[in-house]
Each structure stands twice: as structure tokens, then as C-alpha cells.
Amino acid sequence: MSLDAPAPVATRGPVRVVGTGLLGASVGLALSTRGVDVVLSDPSRTALALARDVGAGRLPADDDAPVTLVVVAAPPDVTADVVAAELRAHPHAIVTDLASVKGYVLADLRAAGADLTRYVGSHPMAGRERSGPAAALPDLFVGRPWVVIDSGESSAAALLAVRALATDLGAVPRAMDPAEHDDAVAVVSHLPQVAASLVAARLRDAPNAALDLSGQGLRDVTRIAASDAGLWTSILAANAASVGAVLVELRADLDRVIDALASAAAPGAAPETVPGALGVLARSIAQGNAGVARIPGKHGGTPRVYAVVTVLVPDVPGELARLLTDVGAAGVNLEDLQLEHSSGRPVGMAAISVLPGRAEHLERELTARGWRLAS
Numbered sequence: 001m002s003l004d005a006p007a008p009v010a011t012r013g014p015v016r017v018v019g020t021g022l023l024g025a026s027v028g029l030a031l032s033t034r035g036v037d038v039v040l041s042d043p044s045r046t047a048l049a050l051a052r053d054v055g056a057g058r059l060p061a062d063d064d065a066p067v068t069l070v071v072v073a074a075p076p077d078v079t080a081d082v083v084a085a086e087l088r089a090h091p092h093a094i095v096t097d098l099a100s101v102k103g104y105v106l107a108d109l110r111a112a113g114a115d116l117t118r119y120v121g122s123h124p125m126a127g128r129e130r131s132g133p134a135a136a137l138p139d140l141f142v143g144r145p146w147v148v149i150d151s152g153e154s155s156a157a158a159l160l161a162v163r164a165l166a167t168d169l170g171a172v173p174r175a176m177d178p179a180e181h182d183d184a185v186a187v188v189s190h191l192p193q194v195a196a197s198l199v200a201a202r203l204r205d206a207p208n209a210a211l212d213l214s215g216q217g218l219r220d221v222t223r224i225a226a227s228d229a230g231l232w233t234s235i236l237a238a239n240a241a242s243v244g245a246v247l248v249e250l251r252a253d254l255d256r257v258i259d260a261l262a263s264a265a266a267p268g269a270a271p272e273t274v275p276g277a278l279g280v281l282a283r284s285i286a287q288g289n290a291g292v293a294r295i296p297g298k299h300g301g302t303p304r305v306y307a308v309v310t311v312l313v314p315d316v317p318g319e320l321a322r323l324l325t326d327v328g329a330a331g332v333n334l335e336d337l338q339l340e341h342s343s344g345r346p347v348g349m350a351a352i353s354v355l356p357g358r359a360e361h362l363e364r365e366l367t368a369r370g371w372r373l374a375s
């Protein structure tokens, strides 16, 4: 199928998007691209106008037809109130929200006596470390899980409409109950955010000479430390119990490592004579190996281990394109590509992931074409 002719969608407009930041504008953009009429709303006039300007939809008009679906993409701390207001203002529309935490939204709506038959909470497991409509992407959701919460009171039509929205945007709907969802994201999303932020915060006072040595490991672990502080404060507070429980376990792990390091480093102690200390360190790394092996591929499915061929790429326009052409000419499928700049040198490193059986062949072919490989 051609990329500029998206598949027909089941979602019928007008769809109202409330909160036109990163997520709302991405939903609007993806739906508008597929020909769905999207009406935008945001208390920030700048966010609203910018969302319209990036193609996420249009401003409301007096003679608009009644909306069929409302997508609330506001910060988590205001989501329940906004959903309740939208259910009241659009008595025939189905309402979903995209907040990163689900239990408290449903609890607040239930306590407020909202019409839960027309409400289905949801959560696309897709995002970026940037906020606002300028960062919106129409293909943000493609191949990503999109959790759909059945409150037990949602109508079949409402569940179907929200599943259809996820599918229309290329995501994969996953049914979950709110508590299961909140515990799951505490481990796979909220813990990584806290860990990345705390690790990156250690860099504030590091000497420049140390930062000059930074490599891909540090970048991998800290990418999401650039996330928006306001949004994440709201997410963590909304999932405080589940995140707190995971952090208590992490604290116990950290204490074990700290104690092992202290005894290994005690004055006069040769590490090999300190019973248990090295075992604790090795076990911590090995348990990390076991955990990372369980992370599915980016677009789901079973984890896949690739071989990595690292190539030195001169920092000259066109060289990366020439490398990719040579990979194609070698008949090898590129599974992933990561670029790293070598600080202070006019050369970059391209880490090309390929199926393990193809690495040796690719190395031979690239060497024959004059490329230098990093060992």
C-alpha cells in the first residue's frame, strides 16, 4: 500500500480533541491525514493555534455537527474533570482519555456519577521526551500497544469505537483492567523515567572532562531524562502507590550493591577475600541481563537479539547515505541504526544491527568497499 494513501478508517468524525499538546495533536494529525474531520480545543490559545497550523484539525464552528468521539489528551491531574465535562457537554458522544495513569480517572468519574457507559479510558504506549503540538507526529502510534480499559460499565459500542481509534492510527489495542495497567506502567514506564532522571541529575556537577568521555551507554540510559517536569510530576503523583512499591524494591537492590561495594573497598580488604561481595555485584549485573532479554522488540513480539556491525563514518555530507546504499548493495537488511559522534574527531560511528547470520557477510562486503570497522 502506498504511504501517501492511508487505509480507510472506521472512525467517523467529527472527532473532538481536547488538549492539543504532543498526544492530542498527534491523534488529530493522524486522523486528519486519514480524512477524518477533527475539531480542536485547548485552554492555551498558543497550543490550539499551533495544533491547527501543524495540520491536527480545525477550530470549532457554530454550525458543527454533533461530535461522535471525544479524545481527552490533557494532563493527568485535570483529566477526570475534563472527561466529566465532555460527557455532559456531548451527551451522544463516546469519550476516551489518553492519560498515562488509569485507576484514579475511573475512580473520580465513578465518584462524580458520570455516565460510564459512554466512557472508555485508554493509553497509547507511545510518546516522546518532548511536549506540545510542535512535536506531534502522525505515525507516533504505529505498531505500539494502546491499552483499552473496560470499566465493566462501558457499552460494547464505546469499547468498539475506542479499539477502532487505536487500530485506525496503526496501534495494537490491548484490553486491561485499571489496576493491572497502573502496576504495569509503574514498572515499564514510570520506574525508567525516575531512574533516567536520577542518573542524569548526577551529571550536573560532573567535570567537563568526565562528560567528554560520555558514550552511548549514558545516552541510552538518560534519553527520557529530557522529559517535561510538569507532566511527569502529575503522572508520578497519580500513580504514587504503584511507583512507590517498585522504588522500594529498587532501593533494596541499591542498598545491597552499596553494601557489597563498601565491604569490597574496606581498608585492607582484598575483594576476593570478602565473602559474598563479588557475588552480589555479579548477580546484580546478571539479573539485569535476564531483565533486558525480556523486553519485546520495539513493535512487540518476542525479543530479538541482533548482531551489531559498527562502521566509522567520516563527518562529511553524503557519507551516511553512501554507507546505507552499500549495506543495501551487500543484500543485508538493516534492522536498526544508531549514530554516535566521537567527541573532538571528525568521524561518527554507525552501529548497524543485522540478523546474527548476516554480520560476517556485511563486514566483508563493507571492508571490500573501503569502509573502516570499529572492533
Ligand SMILES: NC(=O)C1=CN([C@@H]2O[C@H](COP(=O)(O)OP(=O)(O)OC[C@H]3O[C@@H](n4cnc5c(N)ncnc54)[C@H](O)[C@@H]3O)[C@@H](O)[C@H]2O)C=CC1
Pocket (backbone or CB within 6 Å): 018, 019, 020, 021, 022, 023, 024, 041, 042, 043, 044, 047, 073, 074, 075, 076, 078, 079, 082, 098, 099, 100, 101, 123, 124, 125, 126, 127, 128, 129, 130, 131, 132, 133, 231, 235
Ligand atoms: N508525553 C507522552 O509521551 C505521553 C503522554 N500521555 C498522556 O497524554 C496526555 C497529554 O500529554 P502530552 O500531550 O504529552 O502533554 P502536552 O503538555 O504536550 O499537552 C497537554 C495539553 O493539555 C492542555 N491542557 C492543560 N489543561 C487543560 C484542560 N484543563 N483542558 C484541556 N486541555 C488542557 C495544555 O494546554 C497542553 O496543550 C497526558 O495525560 C499524558 O499522561 C500518554 C502517552 C504518552
Ligand SMILES: O=C(O)C(=O)Cc1ccc(O)cc1
Pocket (backbone or CB within 6 Å): 099, 100, 124, 125, 126, 127, 128, 129, 189, 224
Ligand atoms: O519515550 C519513550 O520511550 C516513552 O516510553 C514515552 C511514553 C511516555 C509516557 C507514556 O505514558 C507512554 C509512553
